[in-house]
Amino acid sequence: MAIRDRGIMKWQAAFQLPELAKTQWDFWRDNERQDKPIIDEHExxxxxxxIIYAMEYDHSVKLTVWDDGFTFDITGRFHYVDPITHELRIEVKLGEFERVTFDSIIGVKVLN
Known part of the structure; x- marks a missing residue:
């Protein structure tokens, strides 16, 4: 005789509690967090x-940005450097801009 298993149906009841699902999601997310790399003055x-080179010759750049324990890349062209608010404005698409603070940048690569 073959055993009839309910498959995934037997686990669905455990994930019906939204608090449990949120707690597990938060736990998994916290496990993936990384400390911010230390950038010395030479870097x-x-x-x-x-950044100056890319702005002068209008090259695209790929910025690696650290935000709340996670890193992601932003690719685009520099639009404006704001020395008062310590932000870079990057045009990622035509007419669409991203603001990045100086402190959150952990990598800069100039693209041709």
Whole structure:
């Protein structure tokens, strides 16, 4: 005789509690968090030089940004550097801009 298993149906009751699902999601998300890399003054100066070069010759850049324990990449062209608010404005698409603070940048790569 073959055993008839209910398959995934037997696990559905456990995930019906929204508090449990949220707690597990938060736990998994917290497990994936990384500490912010320490950027020394030489790396910061190198980032500045790459940003200046990309702005002068209108090259695209790929910024690696750290935000709340996670890193992601932003690709686009520099639109404006705001020294008062310490932000970069990057045009990722035509007419669409992203704002990135100086402190959150952990990598700069100039693309051709």
């Amino acid at each position: 910061a100066e190198e980032f500045d030089l790459r």
